[in-house]
Amino acid sequence: MRSLRHWTFQAAEKILEKIDGKIPQKGYVLFETGYGPSGLPHIGTFGEVARVTMVQKAFEMISGGIKTKLICFSDDMDGMRKIPDTIKERAHEYLQYIGKPLTAIPDPFDKHESFANNMNARLRAFLDEFGFEYEFKSATECYKNGTFNSMLIKVMEKYDEIMNVMLPTLRDERQKTYSPFLPICQKTGRVLNVSIIDMDIEKGTISYMDEDGERCETSVFNGGCKLQWKPDFGMRWAAFDVDFEIYGKDHLVNGKIYSQICSILGGKPPYQIFFELFLDEEGKKISKSKGNGMTIDEWLDCAPQETLRFFIHATPQKAKKLHIGIIPKCVDEYITLLNQYNDEQDQRIKMESPLFSAHCGNVPNFKIDVTYSLLLHLAFACGSETVEVIWKYILKMPNAPKRGEIAFFDKMVSGAVNYFLKYEKPRRILREPTNAELVAFRLLINKLSIQSEQSPQELQNLVYSVAQECNMDVKEWFCAIYETLFGSVNGPRFGSFIALYGIQETIKLIKNRCFKE
Numbered sequence: 001m002r003s004l005r006h007w008t009f010q011a012a013e014k015i016l017e018k019i020d021g022k023i024p025q026k027g028y029v030l031f032e033t034g035y036g037p038s039g040l041p042h043i044g045t046f047g048e049v050a051r052v053t054m055v056q057k058a059f060e061m062i063s064g065g066i067k068t069k070l071i072c073f074s075d076d077m078d079g080m081r082k083i084p085d086t087i088k089e090r091a092h093e094y095l096q097y098i099g100k101p102l103t104a105i106p107d108p109f110d111k112h113e114s115f116a117n118n119m120n121a122r123l124r125a126f127l128d129e130f131g132f133e134y135e136f137k138s139a140t141e142c143y144k145n146g147t148f149n150s151m152l153i154k155v156m157e158k159y160d161e162i163m164n165v166m167l168p169t170l171r172d173e174r175q176k177t178y179s180p181f182l183p184i185c186q187k188t189g190r191v192l193n194v195s196i197i198d199m200d201i202e203k204g205t206i207s208y209m210d211e212d213g214e215r216c217e218t219s220v221f222n223g224g225c226k227l228q229w230k231p232d233f234g235m236r237w238a239a240f241d242v243d244f245e246i247y248g249k250d251h252l253v254n255g256k257i258y259s260q261i262c263s264i265l266g267g268k269p270p271y272q273i274f275f276e277l278f279l280d281e282e283g284k285k286i287s288k289s290k291g292n293g294m295t296i297d298e299w300l301d302c303a304p305q306e307t308l309r310f311f312i313h314a315t316p317q318k319a320k321k322l323h324i325g326i327i328p329k330c331v332d333e334y335i336t337l338l339n340q341y342n343d344e345q346d347q348r349i350k351m352e353s354p355l356f357s358a359h360c361g362n363v364p365n366f367k368i369d370v371t372y373s374l375l376l377h378l379a380f381a382c383g384s385e386t387v388e389v390i391w392k393y394i395l396k397m398p399n400a401p402k403r404g405e406i407a408f409f410d411k412m413v414s415g416a417v418n419y420f421l422k423y424e425k426p427r428r429i430l431r432e433p434t435n436a437e438l439v440a441f442r443l444l445i446n447k448l449s450i451q452s453e454q455s456p457q458e459l460q461n462l463v464y465s466v467a468q469e470c471n472m473d474v475k476e477w478f479c480a481i482y483e484t485l486f487g488s489v490n491g492p493r494f495g496s497f498i499a500l501y502g503i504q505e506t507i508k509l510i511k512n513r514c515f516k517e
Helices: 007-018 043-062 085-097 115-129 139-144 149-157 159-169 229-240 249-264 296-302 305-313 324-343 347-351 354-358 372-381 387-394 407-424 435-449 456-469 474-486 494-501 503-514
Strands: 029-035 068-074 135-138 181-183 196-200 205-209 215-219 225-227 244-248 271-275
Touching: 007 043, 007 271, 007 354, 029 043, 029 229, 043 068, 043 115, 043 244, 043 271, 043 296, 043 305, 043 354, 068 115, 115 135, 135 139, 139 225, 149 159, 149 225, 149 229, 159 229, 159 249, 181 205, 225 229, 229 249, 244 249, 249 271, 296 305, 296 324, 296 407, 305 324, 305 354, 324 354, 324 372, 324 407, 372 387, 372 407, 372 474, 372 494, 387 407, 387 494, 435 456, 435 474, 435 503, 456 474, 456 494, 474 503, 494 503
Parallel strands: 029 068, 029 244, 068 135, 244 271
Antiparallel strands: 181 225, 196 205, 205 215
């Protein structure tokens, strides 16, 4: 397959170069992504797995049949550093668990064995719903069942080399107490960030002073210790022989450190790329512990899952705001690209579409002539509280899909109604038209009154003609339409709206909004 410009295929080509185009000794190419279950999974969390999968599928397309595998790794043995905002109402109960591994903390939602198990289950449910093929691995299980034992003994053997990598990256005060090993306190069960005073490689034990000042000795094996997060990253790469990892920009500065530690432990660092972090509506970084990210359920309640995949795929190395208000624009962009893709006859051009990469080559084969924005304005115009009302209007359109014909469109219609009722209706405010605008609306009514069935484009031209005859700026005229009739600053092509809503219904709408008696 010829080289494609999409970032997924560019990354796939780099992975192929890394393995010299040959099947690795383990028999497959390993893709990995990590996840910290410190709070409710959000779309950013889901996006990490989705993006890795997109690169994985791109690699499969260009590699000539080399097998692949995806690991989703949960850092669930980390100590809880603070109470997540998502359970702040129970903060007084959970203060006692600060510092304990996330898998050793009770589930505040009383559904699973631990806090981490609940978060892990939520993430896996999301991934399963989208049909991702992956192997889930828990840090707690890997440490406790001995998966990492052989690497942990190497960390002891290469202790000085690892310290030589880590110490220059730390503040002077931190250098005095730093150790790559974090023992699990045998008294409290907390993850201890303490200096190591002795180490016995033959026995596989370390000694340290606990929080009470008492000297303790513990095995580094089978869950007696875990590693600091930076050495842990590199150790995991070496342990699993990871070939590709994608991580957030906040890890970018540490990528070199992870790679150095992986090499020290005898591994070959994976090819790595980073993605920019998602921001909330105020431009702040989305955080699992703060709970300021939009959930996958919130997106899927308002739009088809294909549009979420498209949003996740686009420009990963550019920071993007992620909040409910982006959905209408995203859906309409998706529809535009989908229609263009399915109109295109040249397969080479089709492969350059971002949808080809986002859908891993399996782009839906249908066209949609109704925009999400149009559905929102229709819902507002008819005061719709139900999907059934919207479908009555859609069925009038000759080219619109029938209900049940295209699952994407069915979901788009129901999602638009949900979005309108939850987020649009409460904030839309109609403004009164000016005297000049009233003249234009009266002329529009007169023109529509003598029309029979017209195409959306013919109706759009008619609306344009009103601005010309009234010596109005076209942009200002359409703004007046949207603000006066719909309470929004922009909207769909008004000719398309008239065709969908109906000429007589549009006349009534204008009269009700502008010429109340």
